[in-house]
Amino acid sequence: MALGAASGAGAHAGQAPLHIVTAHLPPLVMAPGDKQPGALRELVDALCKRLGVVPDIEFMPWRRALYVAATTPNSAIFPVTRLPERERRYHWLAPLYEENYIFMAHKGSDFDVHRPQGMTDKRIALLRGAAQSAILRELGFRRLVEASSIDEVHRFLLAGMADAVFGERAIIHRSLEMRGVEKDFHLGEPVRTTTAWLAGSRDIGEQEAARWRAAMAELVADGTQKRIFRQYGLA
Incomplete structure (x- = not known):
């Protein structure tokens, strides 16, 4: 019924x-x-x-x-x-x-979004309290830079406080689109899918x-x- x-x-x-x-x-x-x-x-x-x-x-x-x-x-x-x-x-x-988590890095960065398994010594920005923390630690990342908002995640990357960002694909795409800077960043393929x-x-x-x-x-x-x-x- x-x-x-x-x-x-x-x-x-x-x-x-x-x-x-x-x-x-x-x-x-x-x-x-x-x-x-x-x-x-x-x-x-x-x-x-x-x-x-x-x-x-x-x-x-x-x-x-x-x-x-x-x-x-x-x-x-x-x-x-x-x-x-x-x-x-x-x-x-x-x-x-269905969430798809990806890495994002600024063009010119030495972070390879297509080979994240070789980047585990790098600093990764993410939203504080989010599931990404557990996923990143499972993948071997330890240098996590937590931010209070999506805007702050982006600022940390631009300020050089992080080497890459890890987050949900649609959220990352919209963040770049809103700023008109899509061409300035490399985006990787999903490394984890969750609900x-x-x-x-x-x-x-x-x-x-x-x-x-x-x-x-x-x-x-x-x-x-x-x-x-x-x-x-x-x-």
């Missing part, structure tokens, strides 16, 4: 809005004031509408967002990568997007989590997810 907004609203009548935390990660999530909300923000909005859930979305630095969602009842976070060390911190509500989720606080029960997963399956089946992704060049 379809999980329409009417049936979801009945289940949530009288409940407080779901506090959802996130960060500015264009084109996946765009801060208030941007022309578009971002592909995953639109997808999460569609999920909430399908379930009759009222979202209260708050933007904050990513590391803080991870902490808030793990410690605050009736809260959620997106887009968060599902890692073994995070498994018990959250209740995993819905898979949203970004909407994850909830542990007080959200399995029955409720199953409703979120079923609603997500509906959005995939009826083409809503693909339509949203196509608008952002992600499909």
Whole structure:
């Protein structure tokens, strides 16, 4: 049976809005004031509408967002990568997007984005608290330069504080596009593919989590997810 907004609203009548935390990660999530909300923000909005859930979305630095969602009842976070060390911190509500992680380096740099296995002594800039840290350490990188935002990651690279950047492909492409500097950088092929989720606080029960997963399956089946992704060049 379809999980329409009417049936979801009945289940949530009288409940407080779901506090959802996130960060500015264009084109996946765009801060208030941007022309578009971002592909995953639109997808999460569609999920909430399908379930009759009222979202209260708050933007904050990513590391803080991870902490808030793990410690605050009736809260959620997106887009968060599902890692073994995070498994018990959250209740995993819905898979949203396939992430592709790549290296980026300035042209003229001695960092070879096509042979990253030989670059493990280099300094790598990344978003603080993000899944990239665990992936990089698994790949043998130890000199990690963490930044509080995507803009700061880019500044660290330009300032010579890092030799390369490691991040999600769509986010890197949009960051370069917004600055008009695509021709100044080399981009590697994906070295790791993961899934970004909407994850909830542990007080959200399995029955409720199953409703979120079923609603997500509906959005995939009826083409809503693909339509949203196509608008952002992600499909």
